[in-house]
Amino acid sequence: MGLKLHRAHPWDLAPAQAMALQGRLRTWVRLVDELPAEVRRVAGVDVGFEERGAVTRAAIAILSFPELRLVESAVARLPTAFPYIPGLLSFREVPAILAALEKICQPPDLVLVDGQGYAHPRRLGIACHLGVLTELPTIGVGKTRLIGTHPPVPDQRGAWVPLWDHGEEVGAVLRTRPGTKPLFVSAGHRISLPSAVAWVLRCSAGFRLPETTRQAHRLASG
DNA sequence: GCGACAG
DNA sequence: ATCTTGTCGC
Numbered sequence: 360m361g362l363k364l365h366r367a368h369p370w371d372l373a374p375a376q377a378m379a380l381q382g383r384l385r386t387w388v389r390l391v392d393e394l395p396a397e398v399r400r401v402a403g404v405d406v407g408f409e410e411r412g413a414v415t416r417a418a419i420a421i422l423s424f425p426e427l428r429l430v431e432s433a434v435a436r437l438p439t440a441f442p443y444i445p446g447l448l449s450f451r452e453v454p455a456i457l458a459a460l461e462k463i464c465q466p467p468d469l470v471l472v473d474g475q476g477y478a479h480p481r482r483l484g485i486a487c488h489l490g491v492l493t494e495l496p497t498i499g500v501g502k503t504r505l506i507g508t509h510p511p512v513p514d515q516r517g518a519w520v521p522l523w524d525h526g527e528e529v530g531a532v533l534r535t536r537p538g539t540k541p542l543f544v545s546a547g548h549r550i551s552l553p554s555a556v557a558w559v560l561r562c563s564a565g566f567r568l569p570e571t572t573r574q575a576h577r578l579a580s581g
Numbered sequence: 582g583c584g585a586c587a588g
Numbered sequence: 589a590t591c592t593t594g595t596c597g598c
Contacts, residue, residue, distance in 0.1 A: 406588070408589055443589075445586040452588070474587045484587070505587045538598085543587080580589085 362460045365494040370440065370454055377441075377450045381483040387491045390477065393549040394496050395468045398424050400431075401562055402467035403571025404459070404489070406452045407579035408439065415439045417455035418578035420571060421467050427562065427570045433462035434578055445505065446480050449488040456489060466495060469550075471562060471571045475499040476547035476555070478522055478530035480506055490548020497547030498555040499530070500572060504543055512541045519544075519556055531556050539567040 366387070368380060402421045409416055414436050421431040435458035441451040452474075460466075475484030476499025486499030507522040509532045516537055522530035522545070530545030533556055546555045562569040568576075 406589080408588095412590075443588060445588090448587055479587080499587085501587050503587065506585095 361464050361466050362493060364457070364492060366492050370450065372450065374444055374447060377447050378481065381481045381488075384488060384491050385481060385483045388477070388483070388487045389549055390546045390551055391549070392551050392554050394554070398468040400424065400465065400467040400469075401427075401558075401571055402470045403569065403573070403575035404456050404470060405473045405572060405575035405579040406455060407576075409436070413439055415452065415455040416579055417452065417459040418575050419456070419459045419463060420574035420578055421463065421465075422562075422571055422574065424468075425561065427564055429574055431463060431465070432574070432578055433459045435459035435462065448474055449483075449485040452485060453489055453492070457492065460493065468496065469558060470495050470497045470547075471500050471559065471569055472497055472547060473500065473502075473572060473575070475501045475505050475530070475543065476545035477552075478505060478507055478524070478543060478545035482529070484545065484547070486545070486547025494549070496549040498550060498558060499543075499545040499547050500559060500569060501543035501545075502540070502568075514538065517560060528552070533559060535560065535563045535569070536565070536567045542567070
């Protein structure tokens with residue numbers, strides 16, 4: 360009670376159909392800043408698996424901002440209904456994420472998603488997909504690269520370089536902590552890339568991954 | 582045809 | 589993602 364789905368579509372699709380749907384959903388993505396004037400609740404979503412992959416387990420952790428203290432959380436378990444195919448990750452994980460979001464009392468002002476946003480072959484990574492369906496501002500935070508090339512990232516917290524794909528700046532490779540691998544940040548929905556980078560840094564506190572992601576991962580896995 | 586390939 | 593112990597380094 361609290362989440363309003365602004366768009367719905369079938370999930371039982373074949374890979375080719377899913378790819379076609381991504382082409383239609385991408386037209387609804389807005390990469391401009393539309394965050395509330397006061398951001399007080401930032402969320403992290405992550406997915407894990409049980410029963411050797413037969414069950415998908417999604418978790419959402421909502422933290423207060425700027426304190427970054429856990430204020431609400433939810434977990435949802437659904438039968439896994441789509442295989443892992445690079446480029447189609449959202450069709451495997453979003454159904455469970457929506458189920459977890461529906462259990463939340465008060466929707467967050469911003470959501471950090473595990474995986475890419477705009478930095479996707481068809482510009483519709485899981486963060487964009489989730490954002491378009493819920494109309495929540497979202498950011499894609501990937502631990503590894505899906506597409507694109509980039510120059511070396513200076514080994515200092517806050518340093519970042521653009522991620523390029525076919526002559527387009529699709530994301531940023533950000534160092535949240537020196538001596539560790541950088542993160543792949545890209546806009547999901549209702550936010551710009553510069554803002555996305557700034558928010559990932561604001562949601563981080565001494566570790567490579569943002570606190571939102573760490574909390575969500577703790578709930579989705581172990 | 583040969584690699585690359587979010588989680 | 590998941591299957592899994594110890595081990596190298598700050």
